[in-house]
Amino acid sequence: MPRLFFFLCLLLILLPGTGRAGEIVLGMSTALSGPTAELGQAMRDGVELGLERVNQQGGINGQRLRLIALDDGYEPARTAPNMRRLIEEEKVLAIIGNVGTPTAIAALPLVREHRVLYFAPFTGAGVLRHEPPERYVINFRASYGQEIATMIRALVEDAGLAPEEIAFFTQRDGYGDAGFAGGLAALRRHGLTDERQVLHVRYPRNTLAVENALADILLAERTPRAIIMVGAYAPCAKFIRLARQAGLNSLMLNVSFVGGDFLARELGPEIEGVVVTQVVPHPRQRELPLVADFRRDIETYVQDMAPSFPALEGYIAMRLLAVALAEIDGEPSREGLVEALEALGEFDLGLGRKLFLGPKRHQASNQVWPTVLRAGGLEPLDETGIAALVPVAP
Template identity: 60%
Template sequence: MITEPVFSQTGSIINNSGTNNELIFGMSTALTGPAAELGKNMRLGIQIRLERENVNGGIKGRKIRLIAWDDGYEPERTIPNIRNLINQEEALAIIGNVGTPTAISTIPIVNEEKTLLFAPFTGAGVLRKNPPDRYVINYRASYAEETSAMVNALIEQGGLKPEEVAFFTQRDSYGDAGFTGGMNALKRHGLTSETEIVHSRYERNTLVVESALADILLAEPVPKAIIMVGAYAPSAKFIKLARKSGLDALFLNVSFVGSAPLAKELGTNVKGVIVTQVVPYPEDLSLPIVRDYHNDMDNYGGNKEVSFGSLEGYIAMEIMIKALHNIPDEPNRENIIDALENLGEFDIGLGQKLYYDRQDHQASHRVWPTSLRQGKFVPFDWQNMPSVLVP
């Protein structure tokens, strides 16, 4: 068994290969702070997939190395990380960064340096321009697609009126992205004015959610569903305080919240919590990609538990490796993008086809709903929405 990678004091993975003949990928992510579990899980998923590739000989004999640096989910720390990863570490591409505000600070740098930002852990629209930025390529569904799925289910299956839905969001670009997507979906279902919707907010990297909860509790009518666009720690605190206050609303979270840490924070007694996912259930062994993920977690995961987050990182690296094998010459910062765009329709064992070309830089548009049951998020069918809503 290959043990978990060793990290230096700066957060980069120490090179154990003893050779400079490597393909280096950079990552600036949250390894400390309230979003740390998200960054650690993404890093883990990427690492276990590249470990297997390296054991099998790498890319035309060249090993892959990930250098992961901590930015604490703060954009001002991301900026020097990205510049140093590109210019000093000579990363071929940046992969799997976590967060919308940190991604926004990354985009102008990768465009300037002509270096790919691949599969960031964010669904923000700013990374999904039409036509797309050449140097930004996504894997996952957008926050607009996640919140639209929630709104459609609440209204079409659950029978709610648009004004019975409220929002709890992080006060930054991440929260704004989710709120905008959800509001657009509500307007498609007949909402005429944003003033009919309660929108409560909290500050990033804090747990100060009491005022946001007060806004919800004082609303008329009291919301029956709350769409949440936050990190796991403040979101868990908000849900627990809301339940103690007698609020029986359904809480719906976008994927960025982090299912495993949210479930851990909430414990086994909390009900009425949904999280939309952008990867399949990590225990669904009917899917080839999930079976491979389990095998690689067993071999290279250092006894870590499977999770939606590490599966997303794993899928990102799987796609990257597929593209790398299609490059006939030496991989570089430009032909790695060409290789991804040239994949067209492709299959990695996800249960659905993925697609890239020069005009489409988002491989997947699917959303998988899950519901909290006895301290764990399990698959949920939108058709069962009436059963989880309080009349």
């Protein structure tokens, strides 16, 4: 009997995601250093806040949750070794909340090789949204294509801009390319016939080298009335400041990955009217049950944590994963977790709108919430309100 007990304990230790007895282990490779560190830190903190809530309520069928977060600095070359360590050595049950598109591209081969869930990454890239969906990739958030389609619909249909009056400022990597591709697709739906008419400028990832991109816009034959930005908060903030100093009054619109809270801080109260689309509600919307939980849990468990959009997204991701974990009978497995998520169908997480997951739909939410920079902070904005921010044509 002692020998049998020893082997049973050893089996529990070796099972993916079980870690120590009575523990479910999740993994994350994210930017905890470098120019995008605050995004990664906020996403990690949000996941850990949701995890703490679950643990304080007794865990998952008596098992506590634990997150192992490794730093990749938003560099793909560091992501693959992190993923291999998490999957092969730490034997995590799932990967949750990784930040970025180029890092996701580096992670996917290992996800496929080991058949481990890649859940709710902080990116809206199409590479994670195939049709039919990849079995081991399940998203929470709306795509960059949906965010940019919201912008372009407002700019073209409500503000009356021609597609050629909209330019793009993007990061030179898979993230920027995904955003620009989504933008072109939306512009084609609104009458664009020649892609060469769309001005597209770029800057290198993990740098602040935006001057050449701005110069290309300032020297363009047609000054854009709106610029859609697909970048990180520090370079986007620098671009906006320099553009305003140069007298460029184009409306600047950013996708959610910019980290609107951090962009607002970088720009300060002197710059207003910058649009940021979000894929979660405003963290001030306490009338939504899940946002109320988020704010209450911050006050209860961490106090000094900023209630940012990325932190709320991480919190939502963990709450959603916990719903699926609670549906599993017995010891959770990697395959069983995917099956539990696909079996959720339509459900209400407390966001004011129903979510849906199934075998043919691996993106729970399609919702986009626009916001606008006012007095150093972000305010909710109706989609139709974007048109009023477009400068009058010269």
